[in-house]
Amino acid sequence: MNLVSGLANSLQGKYLPDCRKTLAAVQEKFCAERCKKSLETITFQNKVALRRSLKNGDGPLGDCVNPNIDFKDLPQDYTGPRLSEKQRIDEQFIQDLRTYYSLGGILPPQIIYRVLQQTEQCLRASPCSLVEVDLDDEESIHVCGDIHGQFKDLLNIFFLKGEPGKSIYLFNGDIVDRGPASIPCIVLIFALKCLYPKRIFINRGNHEACGMNLKDGFYAEVMEAYNDAFLFTYFQEIFSWLPSSTLVKNKILVVHGGLSSVTNFDLDDIRGLPIGRGIQPEDNDILCDILWSDPMVIGKGLEENRRGGGIMFGSDVTAKFLNRNNLQCLIRSHTEILEGCICIHAGCYTVFSAPNKSKNVLGGVLTLHPTESDQLRLEGFVFQQTT
Structure with a gap:
């Protein structure tokens, strides 16, 4: 069973040998924009599943995610907190985070994953x-x-x-x-x-x-x-x-x-x-x-x-x-x-x-x-x- 089929199994409750059937079901259920996001999610979940299968069992789980390549670039109009690959969390990030969340913002996935990766490193x-x-x-x-x-x-x-x-x-x-x-x-x-x-x-x-x-x-x-x-x-x-x-x-x-x-x-x-x-x-x-x-x-x-x-x-x-x-x-x-x-x-x-x-x-x-x-x-x- 390949990764896409395995994911289809978990999502649909049964094994679908043809990935095109899964895609067709998604397209029927969601509008075009929602479908696009769903397919992006499936691709990301497959990447993570593959990396988890190959990783050292004792290593950080966060190693299964690479925010640099797994997600799209931040939108040009994004005004929230930023955290680059090698940047450590600092006071400015904390202030920006508080402000952004106070205004009801949702952190982009690459930012929240970088916060969690640094947290995992800190606790481990x-x-x-x-x-x-x-x-x-x-x-x-x-x-x-x-x-x-x-x-x-x-x-x-x-x-x-x-x-x-x-x-x-x-x-x-x-x-x-x-x-x-x-x-x-x-x-x-x-x-x-x-x-x-x-x-x-x-x-x-x-x-x-x-x-x-x-x-x-x-x-x-x-x-x-x-x-x-x-x-x-x-x-x-x-x-x-x-x-x-x-x-x-x-x-x-x-x-x-x-x-x-x-x-x-x-x-x-x-x-x-x-x-x-x-x-x-x-x-x-x-x-x-x-x-x-x-x-x-x-x-x-x-x-x-x-x-x-x-x-x-x-x-x-x-x-x-x-x-x-x-x-x-x-x-x-x-x-x-x-x-x-x-x-x-x-x-x-x-x-x-x-x-x-x-x-x-x-x-x-x-x-x-x-x-x-x-x-x-x-x-x-x-x-x-x-x-």
Whole structure:
């Protein structure tokens, strides 16, 4: 089966031995312009499929795309951000990207692929499931919860809490899905990570995963904007290289969901988690737990989670985990709360950064400040949805 026929099989649901039949079906279904774009997509997908079949299994997935030859030149009237083959992401690119996305622009495919290729390089350079962040005495770190595709609120956080680069940020997962602008949110945060790798940190959430993206909007957004199945696959590959947890000054653990039901669960269990190569939460029990679990407001022990993934853990489980690992507290997200940020039970805080006026939900940011002792001071900040 050749590549075009194989693609026809996946698109049509059966094998069509004659490629002309596939083309005829496309022409009948779409207008001339849409047909032209569909054929261009098929050609690109075939190129990628061939390169994937020939590549080294351990190499970057981004090597399967060559933006210089795979896409048309940028239109002469294009006024958005530019990123050439050898150009690294810089402050001007970030500013142009923010402006372009604020005006509702869609990045040309060669630009978005170059951003993702640099992101993949950045994450693969220091693969780690548990990132450890130290802070100087005068530095603080802003922990943001779920963003869920709310680009205006993401920019508002930067306005209220300080520009990236000058301020340190930790995005605690669920950047995509549900909201109207998942692509702008994730691409901007990825670009910031490339520019400020020691000042922008990203944890993986349960929505940085294929199953949730297919169900809750990110896949549809990618296909609507680019009609490119490989682009969605490439996002999944990069999501798999995101750490699942961040440890701040060896005292505060930040994870998206919560704790695991593994006996004597500790930081070494997180350090040992597999990372990269498209791994999904359901591929590993501990990874699934820390991305999906929820704390009990009242109650002790462990219970089955109504979400269908992870567990519910009580205050006694949190206390034992903190004591076993000499930690001050646990910060997690994953749950929409009216208050933006709140203490769920002793030693466990939730922060959620996707406000919703219609539901009276505030957005929150938790800022961690070093003190003269080895403990950090937590400062909560709330804001309303930007309309």
